[in-house]
Amino acid sequence: MTRYDVTKHELAEMMPGEPAYRSEQVWRGLHLGLSAPEELTVLPLTLRGRLGADARLAPGFELEEEAESSKGRTLRWLLRSTSDGVLVETVVMKYRDRSTVCVSSQAGCAMACSFCATGQMGFRRHLRAGEITEQVVLAARACRDRGWGRLSNVVVMGMGEPLANYANVAEAIKRCNGELAIAARAFTLSTVGIVPGISRLAREPLQVNLAVSLHAARDELRSSIVPINRRYPLAQVMRACEDYAAKTQRRVSFEWALIAGVNDGRADSLELARLLRPLAGLAHVNLIPLNPTPRYLVAGSSRRVVGRFRDELLDRGVNVTVRDTRGQDVGGACGQLAGGAQAASIRRRV
């Protein structure tokens, strides 16, 4: 248990003999104030010292490495767990009208998507709700310190498969929504397509945006790059998405990493448009050229091909956006920093 795993009730119990307003001050300081206990100058010095030394309120992560893009609009952190040393990545992005954090939901990932650096590294463990929340707090603090305005958006798109760690992810979203005052609609959860998880999310009162990593619109191809497709094939994934859109009246996004010669042909865009037809205006496609990773040495599609693919979708009435590849200048695709650090420590060991 670390700082943001503690509940309000547990926090009050950690401060016996103190008036109730004190634990309220600490709670607000940790969340709205984005502060560590030892920084809470509203508290008497002895209490501040006592809370600062309490292991249950220790930070869950220490900063292992920080990379900042040349234009200074993207911050990428490699964080090391203070409890067991696992590594996770968090990315903070400043846009003209908003600031977004991309958080990890697991250390590593068990989904083994062939092109993904995190997938290539394998699964370490689930992150606790407090560890997911702490990434958001750190990002909100960085935004405040850098004058980037208020952290407005949270995307659960970092390392790991969030719907395989459902309870912790849902709890973290609720905590950030309730205590950090980030609007529920400002959260986006990206999944590889865990069908029961999508159905469960559709029944939650949370109004998060759902993004599904599709990458292929026919089972044979999708199973070869996204192995979980064998367990949850496209027809089931799409039915769950249609149900999600119907229940929540929210748009569903579909991620498509364009891989040269693999999923960027005319037949692929046709298949995709056909697959999305039942969702009509409630589907939105995000195209992103693949970021090459160490164990999947296939290139991302060229700009020309990305443009052609986009136009083919537009011609068929599909909503589509080409995403910029933020982060390439600060260590590449998600999982690459952690993967790199892991490789380095393996090299050091031998």
Ligand code: SAH
């Ligand atoms: N497991 C979740 C969230 C983490 S991955 C999911 O699959 O959605 C976040 C997004 O990055 C996914 O769309 C994933 O397919 C994509 N991605 C992973 N590796 C990539 C790479 N090398 N290039 C481009 N996109 C990548």
